[in-house]
Every structure is written in C-alpha cells, then in structure tokens.
Amino acid sequence: MNPLLLRGQTGTCRVFPGETIRSLASYIGNRQGAILVADRTAFDLHGAHFPDFPVITLESAETGKTLETAALLYKKFIEQGVDRNWLVIGIGGGVICDIAGFVASTFMRGLDFGFVATTLLAQVDAALGGKNGLNFRGYKNMVGTFRQPAFVLCDYDLLGTLPEKEVRCGLSEIIKTAAIADENLFSYLEGHLEECLALERPALNEIVPRTCRIKLDIVGRDETEQGLRRKLNFGHTIGHALEKAFPMSHGEAVGAGMAAAAHISHRKGMLSKEDRDRLIRLIQRARLLTTPGVPAESLREAIAQDKKREGRTIHFVFLERIGKAVVEAVDLEEIKEALDDLCES
The missing domain is CATH 1.20.1090.10 (Dehydroquinate synthase-like - alpha domain)
Structure with a gap:
C-alpha cells in the first residue's frame, strides 16, 4: 500500500488510509520492543488483533488528557523497561493519540511512535500533523509538543463499532x-x-x-x-x-x-x-x-x-x-x- 507522506522538520510520517490493524506488527520493524497505549473500549473490541506486546489501557476521556496521566505512563514505561529503541503505539481516537504522542515525545527526550486511529476524527485530523497536546486546568492543549508519528494506520473496519x-x-x-x-x-x-x-x-x-x-x-x-x-x-x-x-x-x-x-x-x-x-x-x-x-x-x-x-x-x-x-x-x-x-x- 502506497502511503501519503509528510516530511516535516520533526520527522517523516507515513499515513495509510484503509490499512488493517492486522498488519500492525509489520510496522514495528527490528526495534527491540514496543508498548501499546490503547483506548480501553478499542482493546475490548479489537484487542485480539493487537500484536503481542505490553498494553496499557486508558479511558478515552478528555478529562484524562492531563499531566497526571502522562506521569502514570512514565511510571509504567519505567516498570516495563522501555528504552530508546522501543516504539510507542497509540491505538484509539484523538485523546489517546494526544496522550501517547506527548508521552513518547518527552520520555527519555523522545521515542519513536505511531498510531492506529480508531475513530473517523482521528483518521482525518487528530492523529495527523504531529501536534501532541495535553489539557491544563481545563484549558485545551495548553501543554504539548510538535513531533511527527512514524506512521498512522487508518483501518476503516474499526469505524464500524463507533457510535x-x-x-x-x-x-x-x-x-x-x-x-x-x-x-x-x-x-x-x-x-x-x-x-x-x-x-x-x-x-x-x-x-x-x-x-x-x-x-x-x-x-x-x-x-x-x-x-x-x-x-x-x-x-x-x-x-x-x-x-x-x-x-x-x-x-x-x-x-x-x-x-x-x-x-x-x-x-x-x-x-x-x-x-x-x-x-x-x-x-x-x-x-x-x-x-x-x-x-x-x-x-x-x-x-x-x-x-x-x-x-x-x-x-x-x-x-x-x-x-x-x-x-x-x-x-x-x-x-x-x-x-x-x-x-x-
């Protein structure tokens, strides 16, 4: 499948409209490991198709897009032995992509990351562009980074379970x-x-x-x-x-x-x-x-x-x-x- 390409100052992103989550393992390459940060509902519905790597599940709520959630993930990354050769993969909608992208961008001064966008909004907007933001005291995306994901997979089959x-x-x-x-x-x-x-x-x-x-x-x-x-x-x-x-x-x-x-x-x-x-x-x-x-x-x-x-x-x-x-x-x-x-x- 030929990707859509974004060559930015903070990295090159490949976007794959229509790509299946079943191909996710092939995007991890020869990295030492990967850790998945997944929307809890997406995991319940589609977790059988996730590759065999550690999974951290989160509720996909805007109220959880905070520095406190980021700190929780840093702790779990340390517990899992994540290092700079690992890949972080966010699987979910815009909230999960923001959290996973921000944490990957800041942990150990920056890890590579990719997304599996499970909502229509994420596939056409939130997972694209390299903005990774958290909310602060109710104000939207006040803390964040610019850093491109290595890839974004847009599996249309995942949209069938959306409300x-x-x-x-x-x-x-x-x-x-x-x-x-x-x-x-x-x-x-x-x-x-x-x-x-x-x-x-x-x-x-x-x-x-x-x-x-x-x-x-x-x-x-x-x-x-x-x-x-x-x-x-x-x-x-x-x-x-x-x-x-x-x-x-x-x-x-x-x-x-x-x-x-x-x-x-x-x-x-x-x-x-x-x-x-x-x-x-x-x-x-x-x-x-x-x-x-x-x-x-x-x-x-x-x-x-x-x-x-x-x-x-x-x-x-x-x-x-x-x-x-x-x-x-x-x-x-x-x-x-x-x-x-x-x-x-």
Whole structure:
C-alpha cells in the first residue's frame, strides 16, 4: 500500500488510509520492543488483533488528557523497561493519540511512535500533523509538543463499532477541511452525506484520503503553525471555548464553532450570505450544532485564554468563500461582541 507522506522538520510520517490493524506488527520493524497505549473500549473490541506486546489501557476521556496521566505512563514505561529503541503505539481516537504522542515525545527526550486511529476524527485530523497536546486546568492543549508519528494506520473496519455521534464528530472535521481548502470535496459531501454518515466504503475511500492529503500538505508547509497551518483552526477558537464552558464533544463544538465563524465572516463582509448558508446547511445535515447554545459570558473567559491569543489580539480564521480561508489577527473584543450577538439571536 502506497502511503501519503509528510516530511516535516520533526520527522517523516507515513499515513495509510484503509490499512488493517492486522498488519500492525509489520510496522514495528527490528526495534527491540514496543508498548501499546490503547483506548480501553478499542482493546475490548479489537484487542485480539493487537500484536503481542505490553498494553496499557486508558479511558478515552478528555478529562484524562492531563499531566497526571502522562506521569502514570512514565511510571509504567519505567516498570516495563522501555528504552530508546522501543516504539510507542497509540491505538484509539484523538485523546489517546494526544496522550501517547506527548508521552513518547518527552520520555527519555523522545521515542519513536505511531498510531492506529480508531475513530473517523482521528483518521482525518487528530492523529495527523504531529501536534501532541495535553489539557491544563481545563484549558485545551495548553501543554504539548510538535513531533511527527512514524506512521498512522487508518483501518476503516474499526469505524464500524463507533457510535453514530462519533461518526458525526469525524464528519465535522472533514467539513472543516473542505470549507477551508477544497470546494470540490465540499460539493462531494453535499451530494453524498448520507453515504458518509453510513460509513459506506466508496465514500470513505473518497473522503478520508482527500482530507488527509489536505492536512498533510498544509502541515508540510507550516509544521509549527507560524502561519498557513492556522487555517486548520477554523471553528476551533469558539469550539474550544464551548468545550470548556459546556460538556460536549470536540466534533460538536467545532460544528457550532464553524457556524459561528461563518456568521462572523459574513458580518465582516468577507463571506457571501449564500456560502454562509451553504456551510450551515451542511453542518445541520450532519446533525451537528449550529448555535453556541450557551450564554456568551461563559465563552469570553475561555476565548481570552486561547493559546492562539497574542496580547489583546487573537489569530482568527475567517472564510472568504467555500474552499478558501484567511487568518487575521483581530481584537478579542471584536470576537466577544460578535459572540454576544450570536448568543442573543
């Protein structure tokens, strides 16, 4: 199978859309050993296909993506005799990939690692790009590293056990990617959304590799998010604030964040009403949120602590049209005022 490649400053990543977990052992190579950090549910469902190496299972909860969890894994790595010739493999969704990637990047000053992405969101976004982040005091991804996984396996068969809500969350990131960079992909989603929601194989063969290519291309040109990569944060400034202010999944929060960003882009005269409504319709059809649904006051503090903030400004991603985004530094008050209007409407 020919991989999609990302050659970054922190390593080369090979992404294999459609690769089976049954081939995982072949990616370990001649290393002395490997240790698996797996989502507990993924282990229960698919553990029979894991290679015969030590497994540490974790609950895949955003609340567990902390330095305390990292310390627990460091302890277990030491107990297992992990050294620099070992490979760390994260098997799970975005939370597990973040934890495994962060711990591998920092243990003994950095071990090689790879991922088996078991959710749609991880296959098209969270497992890709080399960002490995932990939350701190409720603020999302405030502690982290840039370091590329050696490989990412995207086994479509694993998606069949996902709850429908998790599928919708993955589609949220696919919609985001299409909205900022590929109008043709956006049009495909409009015409085949039900097949995508049903995880039909022809649809997965279309949307997963295309979404991966876009992200890998952007990250390959701006690995450490100095400019271009910021476009991938479309919907995430408000989305991350929603996650902190109100219990909801990342995909749901990004859906509402995209809708809010589309409204703000239209309000600034950057995005046409037609394209704004087109995006919101697709988000609604994916059965995702399109309104914040919480008081604006509860979002302001979280946005003020966003890691994309620089002083009194924040790098915010606007849409100019479907398939084209732009990043601008805007005053935090401008975003807060727009949120006031959105939350009241």
